[in-house]
Amino acid sequence: MASSIHDLARHLNISIGTVSRALNGRADVNADTRQRVLEAARTLNYSPNQSGRSLRQGATHSIAFMLQPHPGDQQYGEPFFMPFLIGLQAKLAESGLDLIVVMGAPGDYQQERLRRVVETRRADAVVLAWTRREDERIDYLTQAGFPFATVGRSRSGARPYPSLDLDFEKAGADAVDRLVARGHRRIAAIRPSLDLNFSYLFLDGYSKGLLRHGIEVDPELIADGFINEAGGYAVTPRVMRSKNPPTAIIFNNDVMALGGCKALAEMGIRPGQDIAVTVIVDTPLCRYFSPALTAFRPALEPMGQRLAEMLLASIPAFAGPEGPRIIREVWPLELVARDSD
Amino acid sequence: MASSIHDLARHLNISIGTVSRALNGRADVNADTRQRVLEAARTLNYSPNQSGRSLRQGATHSIAFMLQPHPGDQQYGEPFFMPFLIGLQAKLAESGLDLIVVMGAPGDYQQERLRRVVETRRADAVVLAWTRREDERIDYLTQAGFPFATVGRSRSGARPYPSLDLDFEKAGADAVDRLVARGHRRIAAIRPSLDLNFSYLFLDGYSKGLLRHGIEVDPELIADGFINEAGGYAVTPRVMRSKNPPTAIIFNNDVMALGGCKALAEMGIRPGQDIAVTVIVDTPLCRYFSPALTAFRPALEPMGQRLAEMLLASIPAFAGPEGPRIIREVWPLELVARDSD
DNA sequence: CGTTTTTCCGTAAACGTTTACGAGAACACA
DNA sequence: TGTGTTCTCGTAAACGTTTACGGAAAAACG
Numbered sequence: 001m002a003s004s005i006h007d008l009a010r011h012l013n014i015s016i017g018t019v020s021r022a023l024n025g026r027a028d029v030n031a032d033t034r035q036r037v038l039e040a041a042r043t044l045n046y047s048p049n050q051s052g053r054s055l056r057q058g059a060t061h062s063i064a065f066m067l068q069p070h071p072g073d074q075q076y077g078e079p080f081f082m083p084f085l086i087g088l089q090a091k092l093a094e095s096g097l098d099l100i101v102v103m104g105a106p107g108d109y110q111q112e113r114l115r116r117v118v119e120t121r122r123a124d125a126v127v128l129a130w131t132r133r134e135d136e137r138i139d140y141l142t143q144a145g146f147p148f149a150t151v152g153r154s155r156s157g158a159r160p161y162p163s164l165d166l167d168f169e170k171a172g173a174d175a176v177d178r179l180v181a182r183g184h185r186r187i188a189a190i191r192p193s194l195d196l197n198f199s200y201l202f203l204d205g206y207s208k209g210l211l212r213h214g215i216e217v218d219p220e221l222i223a224d225g226f227i228n229e230a231g232g233y234a235v236t237p238r239v240m241r242s243k244n245p246p247t248a249i250i251f252n253n254d255v256m257a258l259g260g261c262k263a264l265a266e267m268g269i270r271p272g273q274d275i276a277v278t279v280i281v282d283t284p285l286c287r288y289f290s291p292a293l294t295a296f297r298p299a300l301e302p303m304g305q306r307l308a309e310m311l312l313a314s315i316p317a318f319a320g321p322e323g324p325r326i327i328r329e330v331w332p333l334e335l336v337a338r339d340s341d
Numbered sequence: 342m343a344s345s346i347h348d349l350a351r352h353l354n355i356s357i358g359t360v361s362r363a364l365n366g367r368a369d370v371n372a373d374t375r376q377r378v379l380e381a382a383r384t385l386n387y388s389p390n391q392s393g394r395s396l397r398q399g400a401t402h403s404i405a406f407m408l409q410p411h412p413g414d415q416q417y418g419e420p421f422f423m424p425f426l427i428g429l430q431a432k433l434a435e436s437g438l439d440l441i442v443v444m445g446a447p448g449d450y451q452q453e454r455l456r457r458v459v460e461t462r463r464a465d466a467v468v469l470a471w472t473r474r475e476d477e478r479i480d481y482l483t484q485a486g487f488p489f490a491t492v493g494r495s496r497s498g499a500r501p502y503p504s505l506d507l508d509f510e511k512a513g514a515d516a517v518d519r520l521v522a523r524g525h526r527r528i529a530a531i532r533p534s535l536d537l538n539f540s541y542l543f544l545d546g547y548s549k550g551l552l553r554h555g556i557e558v559d560p561e562l563i564a565d566g567f568i569n570e571a572g573g574y575a576v577t578p579r580v581m582r583s584k585n586p587p588t589a590i591i592f593n594n595d596v597m598a599l600g601g602c603k604a605l606a607e608m609g610i611r612p613g614q615d616i617a618v619t620v621i622v623d624t625p626l627c628r629y630f631s632p633a634l635t636a637f638r639p640a641l642e643p644m645g646q647r648l649a650e651m652l653l654a655s656i657p658a659f660a661g662p663e664g665p666r667i668i669r670e671v672w673p674l675e676l677v678a679r680d681s682d
Numbered sequence: 683c684g685t686t687t688t689t690c691c692g693t694a695a696a697c698g699t700t701t702a703c704g705a706g707a708a709c710a711c712a
Numbered sequence: 713t714g715t716g717t718t719c720t721c722g723t724a725a726a727c728g729t730t731t732a733c734g735g736a737a738a739a740a741c742g
Contacts (some may be wrong), residue, residue: 290602396729
């Protein structure tokens with residue numbers, strides 16, 4: 001079943017060294033022998049043992065994406081990440097790299113899992129998502145000298161590292177601009193309660209947007225909750241019951257918006273009619289909700305591809321002739337105007 | 342940085358064999374030396390190189406979950422699988438196994454990816470999801486003698502294999518029962534157009550349910566679409582515009598229901614008032630939609646745990662003293678009555 | 683034909699583990 | 713003291729690759 005390089009060598013009556021060289025496309029092997037080797041490999045259904053080559057080369061040819069549920073959440077934010085992963089995987093495959101997604105148990109915030117991946121050398125590099133404002137994972141990886149890239153920024157990290165993020169700050173400000181232009185002055189912001197960095201960026205943009213229009217930031221109109229439907233559901237009534245309730249709400253993500261709209265519905269408040277609703281990160285949910293939610297859309301699949309390029313560019317073994325480079329980029333979020341505001 | 346077993350041996354002035362035995366908890370090593378080895382391992386920050394032990398043992402200590410987007414879909418059905426994966430991963434970890442999620446490119450239906458995993462021995466077993474009625478992956482794995490388990494059943498497979506499925510047939514029939522009891526006789530069914538096995542099971546149950554009440558199955562009330570929001574959106578108007586339109590719709594999954602409800606909204610038809618809507622597989626979306634959707638709920642996390650047990654029980658190396666066993670189970674879907682019917 | 687270069691291939695070591703085997707030391711028992 | 717048993721540990725092979733090195737044969741060159 002499992003045919004090794006020795007089987008090929010024996011079958012062709014040549015040495016294993018030659019077989020290996022032929023397979024790996026090295027120059028010092030006769031064109032004819034190479035042909036025979038490749039053919040034998042096909043007929044004997046040979047494919048190289050990963051453990052063997054990893055051990056010899058000190059490289060696993062795989063990149064790990066760390067997947068972690070948030071505490072209090074069972075959703076992983078996947079509607080967001082799946083298109084991203086498609087792009088990432090496609091680009092990595094071009095360089096012969098496999099993408100593996102490493103699961104963590106809920107609650108331990110990946111540290112333990114990450115250590116495992118790094119120390120047992122299960123992957124050549126990792127991709128981190130859901131970066132936090134202070135992110136111990138980033139500190140650990142830089143300190144360990146392990147290659148990585150992040151989707152999202154962070155304050156952590158002694159050395160620079162490749163990162164790709166969305167411009168949540170601009171989106172937050174743009175959302176305010178649009179609502180103000182439509183006559184709103186009481187605008188609420190609902191965001192995750194965790195230390196997630198994009199949550200801060202969003203709030204910064206929101207605040208700057210308000211100030212730009214001479215509107216004071218009212219703490220009563222800002223609320224934090226779990227980053228899931230239940231979080232939005234729990235927290236939205238709170239801002240609606242403030243002394244001077246908002247006429248518009250900006251939700252930081254789609255699932256919190258879903259929960260929030262549920263709460264609004266139960267209060268008899270209709271998005272798009274009685275209140276304006278804007279969502280920062282667009283997903284199919286926003287589009288197919290009724291009313292369709294105005295949202296800011298990321299280019300997820302291209303982002304995945306780009307992050308792969310950036311990650312590889314930072315690793316000496318994969319970087320081009322000009323040597324490794326650290327690339328950091330922030331991509332725009334594009335407004336998709338729909339019916340909810 | 343990367344300390345090996347040789348480093349430990351040199352540091353302690355003993356042989357690598359002894360170190361290895363101490364680390365692996367074998368009996369023939371002095372309690373005192375074991376203590377010293379373990380301590381040195383901690384201070385030198387040793388952890389075994391996976392490639393090394395995999396190569397030697399012929400086992401990778403990891404299980405692969407094959408993740409594949411459907412053609413025409415970018416969603417992966419993750420809201421469904423994530424809690425399942427949490428359970429799966431938790432149980433596998435108890436046996437020292439890592440769960441890795443292997444991505445496939447959209448469209449190639451995993452075959453290529455699966456071959457890669459199997460042939461390069463990247464995992465000791467795989468878990469398949471989204472089983473099809475005729476599933477070449479199952480044929481391939483049985484023929485290759487590679488351990489696997491599925492969530493979902495299939496017609497394929499020369500030999501029996503562990504599988505865990507939900508009782509879509511009963512859920513379909515129960516949904517009909519409930520709707521009939523509430524006075525409906527024109528009941529539509531909307532399901533994925535792919536060869537997915539649960540789609541057939543659902544339709545069987547639906548048909549049997551109707552016949553049980555003496556209601557003829559009307560092909561005009563059955564529609565197939567992409568298993569995503571767009572699919573439900575595209576296909577729902579078709580059944581609504583039939584000569585004798587339905588007064589109730591059963592959707593096979595949450596995302597198609599979301600799209601379908603969008604289409605209904607645009608036609609001025611309100612779920613829960615103008616039409617009854619039932620969803621077979623419950624997710625947070627169903628709960629937080631307005632109106633909350635009546636749905637059938639699976640116990641996803643326990644299912645993940647159970648499948649891990651079943652998979653391990655089927656592998657000689659992990660099975661208990663009574664030897665390997667093939668377990669197949671079908672779990673119930675529990676009705677959660679809400680506001681949409 | 684002698685010398686140099688090129689082409690091609692075999693040999694063997696190395697990657698980090700695990701483990702079968704055997705041997706020395708300590709101990710028990712008569 | 714002689715014999716057998718039990719504890720411990722070192723030695724070395726093996727897992728499947730890749731690759732540095734060197735050498736034989738062929739080709740090129742004068």
